[in-house]
Amino acid sequence: MGSELNLSATRSSWTGGWFSWTRQSDEMLRNIEKKILSCVKTVYKRFYVDIGSVVGQSDKIWTICLNEDAPRAPLVLLHGMGAGLALWCTNLDALAAHRPVYAIDLLGFGRSSRPKFSSDASKVEAQWVESVEEWRREVNLDQIILLGHSLGGYIATAYALKYPERVRHLILADPWGFPEKPSNVYEKYQMPLWVRAVATAVQPFNPLWAVRAAGPAGRWLVGKTRPDIPRKFAAFLPDADQLIPDYIYQCNSQTPSGESAFHTLMTGFGWAKNPMVHRVGSLSPRLPVTVLYGSRSWVDNSTSQLLTEHRPNSATYVQVINGAGHHVYVDKPELFNKYVLEACARADAYDPRETEAGPETSQGLDQTIGDQPPDHNVKS
Amino acid sequence: MNLSFAGCGFLGIYHVGVAVCFKKYAPHLLLGKISGASFGAISACALLCDIPIGEITSDVLRIVGEARAGSLGPFSPSFNIQNVLLASMQRHLPPDVHKLVSGRLHISLTRVYDGKNVIVSEFPTREDLLQALLASCFVPVFSGMLPPRFHGVRYMDGGFSDNLPVLDENTVTVSPFCGESDICPRDLSSQLFHVNLANTSIELSKQNINRFARILFPPKPEVLSNMCKQGFDDALRFLHRNNLISCTRCLAVQTTFQLQDVLDDSHEYDPECEECKTHRQDALVDDLPDTVMTIFQNAIESANSGLASWLLRRRGMRCISLITLPYRVPVDILYATFTNYIGDKVETHALQYAVMGNVRVRRRRCLRHNNVMTRFVTSTPKMSKSLWRLSWSLLRQLHAFVYSAHDRSDAAARIYYKLALEAKKDTEDYRLDRRRASEVRVTYGDVVSDSDTFEHILNVTAHNDALLAYYYLDSDNKMKMTEIYDVTDADTEAVQSPTERDLNKQLEFDNDWSSDLIANDDELDLDNLDDDLLDRNIFSDPESEWTGQRSYSSSDGDQPESDRRIENFTAFEDN
Numbered sequence: 009m010g011s012e013l014n015l016s017a018t019r020s021s022w023t024g025g026w027f028s029w030t031r032q033s034d035e036m037l038r039n040i041e042k043k044i045l046s047c048v049k050t051v052y053k054r055f056y057v058d059i060g061s062v063v064g065q066s067d068k069i070w071t072i073c074l075n076e077d078a079p080r081a082p083l084v085l086l087h088g089m090g091a092g093l094a095l096w097c098t099n100l101d102a103l104a105a106h107r108p109v110y111a112i113d114l115l116g117f118g119r120s121s122r123p124k125f126s127s128d129a130s131k132v133e134a135q136w137v138e139s140v141e142e143w144r145r146e147v148n149l150d151q152i153i154l155l156g157h158s159l160g161g162y163i164a165t166a167y168a169l170k171y172p173e174r175v176r177h178l179i180l181a182d183p184w185g186f187p188e189k190p191s192n193v194y195e196k197y198q199m200p201l202w203v204r205a206v207a208t209a210v211q212p213f214n215p216l217w218a219v220r221a222a223g224p225a226g227r228w229l230v231g232k233t234r235p236d237i238p239r240k241f242a243a244f245l246p247d248a249d250q251l252i253p254d255y256i257y258q259c260n261s262q263t264p265s266g267e268s269a270f271h272t273l274m275t276g277f278g279w280a281k282n283p284m285v286h287r288v289g290s291l292s293p294r295l296p297v298t299v300l301y302g303s304r305s306w307v308d309n310s311t312s313q314l315l316t317e318h319r320p321n322s323a324t325y326v327q328v329i330n331g332a333g334h335h336v337y338v339d340k341p342e343l344f345n346k347y348v349l350e351a352c353a354r355a356d357a358y359d360p361r362e363t364e365a366g367p368e369t370s371q372g373l374d375q376t377i378g379d380q381p382p383d384h385n386v387k388s
Numbered sequence: 389m390n391l392s393f394a395g396c397g398f399l400g401i402y403h404v405g406v407a408v409c410f411k412k413y414a415p416h417l418l419l420g421k422i423s424g425a426s427f428g429a430i431s432a433c434a435l436l437c438d439i440p441i442g443e444i445t446s447d448v449l450r451i452v453g454e455a456r457a458g459s460l461g462p463f464s465p466s467f468n469i470q471n472v473l474l475a476s477m478q479r480h481l482p483p484d485v486h487k488l489v490s491g492r493l494h495i496s497l498t499r500v501y502d503g504k505n506v507i508v509s510e511f512p513t514r515e516d517l518l519q520a521l522l523a524s525c526f527v528p529v530f531s532g533m534l535p536p537r538f539h540g541v542r543y544m545d546g547g548f549s550d551n552l553p554v555l556d557e558n559t560v561t562v563s564p565f566c567g568e569s570d571i572c573p574r575d576l577s578s579q580l581f582h583v584n585l586a587n588t589s590i591e592l593s594k595q596n597i598n599r600f601a602r603i604l605f606p607p608k609p610e611v612l613s614n615m616c617k618q619g620f621d622d623a624l625r626f627l628h629r630n631n632l633i634s635c636t637r638c639l640a641v642q643t644t645f646q647l648q649d650v651l652d653d654s655h656e657y658d659p660e661c662e663e664c665k666t667h668r669q670d671a672l673v674d675d676l677p678d679t680v681m682t683i684f685q686n687a688i689e690s691a692n693s694g695l696a697s698w699l700l701r702r703r704g705m706r707c708i709s710l711i712t713l714p715y716r717v718p719v720d721i722l723y724a725t726f727t728n729y730i731g732d733k734v735e736t737h738a739l740q741y742a743v744m745g746n747v748r749v750r751r752r753r754c755l756r757h758n759n760v761m762t763r764f765v766t767s768t769p770k771m772s773k774s775l776w777r778l779s780w781s782l783l784r785q786l787h788a789f790v791y792s793a794h795d796r797s798d799a800a801a802r803i804y805y806k807l808a809l810e811a812k813k814d815t816e817d818y819r820l821d822r823r824r825a826s827e828v829r830v831t832y833g834d835v836v837s838d839s840d841t842f843e844h845i846l847n848v849t850a851h852n853d854a855l856l857a858y859y860y861l862d863s864d865n866k867m868k869m870t871e872i873y874d875v876t877d878a879d880t881e882a883v884q885s886p887t888e889r890d891l892n893k894q895l896e897f898d899n900d901w902s903s904d905l906i907a908n909d910d911e912l913d914l915d916n917l918d919d920d921l922l923d924r925n926i927f928s929d930p931e932s933e934w935t936g937q938r939s940y941s942s943s944d945g946d947q948p949e950s951d952r953r954i955e956n957f958t959a960f961e962d963n
Contacts, residue, residue: 203598215581236584277593278581304568331557331569333589334582 021226037258044094049243050074050104059142063135064123069143070113074104081109081176082149087157089270092118092259098244098338102345113138116266118259125269129281132269136163137170153355155179165284170291177297177355182336185280186311214267216260227257240338289318292359296323296353389417390555394588395426395547396719397603401612402564403431408441423494423553425546428934429524437488439480469531486511495520496546496553499555500535505549551586565590571626573618695956
């Protein structure tokens with residue numbers, strides 16, 4: 009568990025000295041991350057967890073850990089596509105008040121190793137799930153509350169499908185990859201040819217290819233196209249408008265390993281190849297799920313609806329956070345923290361492993377809520 | 389609560405739909421400040437000073453028509469958007485407009501010399517307001533070379549710095565691009581990749597790419613009509629989702645439902661209140677008001693049904709017009725320079741715009757000749773103008789004669805189309821996909837239509853104007869697809885209206901769904917059901933209807949996957 013990744017592993021060899029701005033990026037990334045995390049008041053530890061050869065030769069997962077010794081079930085945070093653990097900085101303090109909190113850079117993102125993933129969607133998914141499981145074993149956690157945002161939500165769900173006994177509560181914040189790609193037969197006639205041509209031409213590229221293709225201008229590009237993200241952090245972080253774009257740029261200017269893996273999972277314009285909708289039915293019926301999403305971000309509550317429809321006898325809690333978009337954890341951090349803490353409290357009160365008798369007898373409160381039609385949202 | 393309209397060039401028609409909806413169903417929300425950039429600012433201004441929406445729409449469509457007429461589209465040298473805008477604002481805005489909007493209208497501008505955003509809200513004189521609006525719409529190169537001045541400083545389009553000015557936490561954002569705004573189209577897409585340009589969140593989807601291209605290159609009137617309707621729908625959905633559609637009596641009396649966050653300054657809503665309920669149902673049934681729809685119809689008609697445009701739509705003609713483009717552009721430029729020269733030379737500064745208007749009108753007609761007929765007679769360019777005009781009017785006469793069948797009274801046309809629709813229902817099943825996010829798939833089962841449909845139709849036409857406007861749109865068979873979507877739309881949204889039963893056999897069906905599925909809404913829906921049954925017995929024709937309904941629900945039991953979605957959605961809002 010060192011704090012340095014072997015730098016030569018991340019250096020792109022064939023580019024030589026020309027693309028030198030990426031050479032120091034792991035160091036820079038570490039420093040920027042440290043600066044961002046300076047807004048976290050709680051004492052924290054950062055370290056690499058060596059998970060052995062899950063995808064590459066020896067994979068390491070960059071981890072931050074707060075309030076390690078608290079007795080309750082630990083909360084594990086999985087970030088979304090193209091992000092890193094530092095973006096949880098507005099949430100860490102509140103969440104770690106009474107329980108251990110771990111946030112990791114997913115394999116292939118942030119400061120974690122960037123191995124080459126498989127080119128098959130289901131294998132990629134399994135690889136990510138394995139990496140999380142290995143990490144859990146390495147850190148020696150028995151049972152976790154798993155919170156995933158966006159792509160992290162997808163991985164968290166896949167993890168809960170494979171290792172249901174390890175998950176005490178599943179929290180999905182605006183998860184990606186649930187609905188199936190709709191087939192629209194009229195699209196051909198609705199879209200002009202050039203639009204379809206552009207869309208087709210862009211599809212083989214990794215989602216954030218432009219950031220790397222822009223070379224030295226990549227940092228500027230990030231700042232220009234997503235000025236909203238630093239703005240969201242501005243209230244918590246003094247120089248967010250510098251640090252956050254830097255951080256996002258450094259996270260994504262290296263070898264795009266996680267990004268290509270995500271690209272493998274994806275079909276069309278950001279739809280999941282193996283959408284969760286077909287599989288949520290086989291989630292353990294005793295596993296309670298909380299779905300949080302921003303009112304501006306989603307078409308309607310389709311994900312929560314899918315969940316409740318496919319798990320009629322299980323507890324699914326849905327919270328809409330008004331005025332929040334896709335980055336729900338930083339748009340309305342207070343509300344988000346509050347809801348996550350509520351979910352954690354529910355997780356403390358109810359352990360799916362202890363109730364072997366089956367769902368009918370097991371869940372007092374949960375059962376009554378789970379039985380209702382999918383519309384029991386608590387509006388904020 | 390404040391409103392904010394995104395700048396979006398010709399897509400501003402979307403704001404018109406939103407404005408119609410707010411004016412009709414939530415006028416109490418318009419008491420706050422309204423901000424906007426570019427065309428959004430104009431919409432905001434129009435909304436604040438209560439100009440009849442129909443006029444705005446017709447104006448926008450006129451501008452679009454002019455923009456499309458030039459040889460290079462809106463980039464033609466003879467199309468001067470600033471002049472067109474100024475002329476129409478002069479015409480429509482009331483004389484004391486600056487007093488009406490000062491302090492409430494916030495216009496986002498970009499200062500040219502440092503690129504910083506400036507928001508202005510105080511307008512001492514009418515001229516100031518017009519200048520600010522013009523400056524907010526100024527796109528360099530597209531609108532002209534030199535940005536206009538406002539209070540001595542040069543400004544350009546607010547869209548370059550802050551396209552969606554947000555005044556405070558309680559700002560409802562309206563944007564025609566699918567993204568993270570309160571009121572925006574919801575495309576069917578994964579909502580994953582966003583960019584944020586000048587404060588406007590734009591999702592990277594095919595639809596948005598297409599819309600983006602439409603900012604400066606206006607689409608056909610049909611497309612605009614759909615955009616306007618979509619704006620209306622989206623605004624309605626927003627109001628509905630936040631329980632903002634309610635009646636005044638409710639506001640005063642009940643205190644059960646508390647809205648928070650974005651909407652804290654709003655009032656209570658009581659799901660039990662009968663008036664609220666009907667109001668909301670009306671709202672859901674309703675579509676754009678008739679006046680707006682009529683204008684759209686006219687625009688579509690004139691664009692589609694002309695002999696000339698029929699010619700133009702032939703592929704050969706298109707090729708010719710493309711090939712002759714290099715020849716037409718210099719002529720156009722010459723012409724524009726000439727008229728501008730005349731305009732500058734002859735008129736004094738004060739009269740300039742009025743006279744320009746005259747010149748423009750004549751020129752437009754002339755341009756039209758260019759577009760339509762020049763290809764035939766490029767060899768005789770010296771033919772005099774009056775001869776052209778004569779032949780043109782002759783052509784028009786001929787055309788009017790040929791198409792006189794279309795010029796019947798509205799009602800007759802509606803009924804005519806209505807019959808056609810009924811007949812179609814007999815013969816075949818429609819299975820349609822609407823492409824937008826509030827996706828509804830509707831199947832018309834084999835509905836047994838009774839012999840005295842005509843009476844029914846008359847009855848229904850008397851009750852329901854807005855819905856039928858869409859049928860009329862469909863009556864020229866050219867754009868069947870789009871129009872049937874609209875019909876579908878109307879149908880499914882009309883599910884709860886008692887007067888619409890003649891068309892919607894799925895009415896009871898849907899209510900069944902809701903009362904079965906949604907436990908906490910039991911009472912409400914049962915009430916509805918009773919009402920419907922009652923109405924049915926009173927108004928409608930007995931047997932045939934019942935059989936029709938029955939056959940519908942039995943034959944299409946598998947269908948309303950998406951209908952159910954809608955129902956759930958509604959119920960979710962009722963909570």
